Amino acid sequence: MSTPIAIIGTGMAGLSAGQALVEAGLEVRFFEKSRGSGGRMASKRSDVGSLDLGAQYFTARDRRFADAVQQWRDRGWVAPWKPSLYQWSAxxxxxxxxxxxxxxxxxxxxxxxxxLLGALPVEFSCRITEVFRGDQYWHLQDAEGRSHGPFSHVIIATPAPQAANLLAAAPKLASVAAGVTMEPTWSVALGFEQPLDTPLEGCFVQDSPLDWIARTGSKPGRESRPDSWVLHASNDWTRHNLDLPKEQVIEALHGTFAELIGCVVPSPSFALAHRWLYARPGGPHQWGALADGDRGLYACGDWCSSGRVEGAWLSGQEAARRLVSYLQ
Incomplete structure (x- = not known):
């Protein structure tokens, strides 16, 4: 039986890498600090149905990713979203x-x-704090002090600041990851008993505390009642209000939403806020993935590429490609 490969993180990058490695005949094992997979593509169940608090949608520009998305569509995993789209500026x-x-x-x-995760082995609610190498194999230590291993290789698919800490055994890679800036975003969900009287279903917002607005019920497969909305604050507003209590974040962004939506907005019957500390990289990079083949240590994520869902998927594919190539 072969020694498995550890993948830390079950966001799009980690899952993409894992899928490619399994297709290459290799064994993988995932570790995820949250209770479910998806990273910033995760959804939250609530009193108003499922809410996409992170990534709102994704696009497919690269041919390889477009082919993968078409396969997902054929399997019923994804569908095109064609919202009544607006922009707010001036x-x-x-x-x-x-x-x-x-x-x-x-x-x-x-x-x-x-x-994508399917039936692959994964340990949820397991935050890895250290990646260290023994005489021959890699081992992981979690926040509870437990050790996991042995592993032949390790792929770290977490946001750059977390990856930098886990890459301590490869200082050059750690230095690259530590130099990446990740932007935070406050996300707020609001639910209303009666549908708001507006045709707007998605909106890009400029020069405002808000950056994005989406009507949940306009997305394929979502419940339309009650009328729920997801608001994303701008990175700049979030940075200046990073530690604001959630109740005040909801109040401030609800007020901004009411001012720009163009219709009467009552008090919501439901509201929640979630802070994404590492919502997106501060700018694009061209690394694809980070690799130290001699040590058997790799890192991937949207921060290695374009910063989009597509970039995360491509980065995972690149990490897997480099690992497989090193083995050949």
């Missing part, structure tokens, strides 16, 4: 003409990660 709303195809998981964003 104090006013206007339609946003856009031919771009936007994809969402069905019936929730996390459907993609759950399908």
């Amino acid at each position: 104090g006013g709303l206007s339609p946003s003409a856009d031919e771009q195809v936007r994809w969402v998981g069905t019936p929730r964003m996390s459907a993609v990660s759950r399908a």
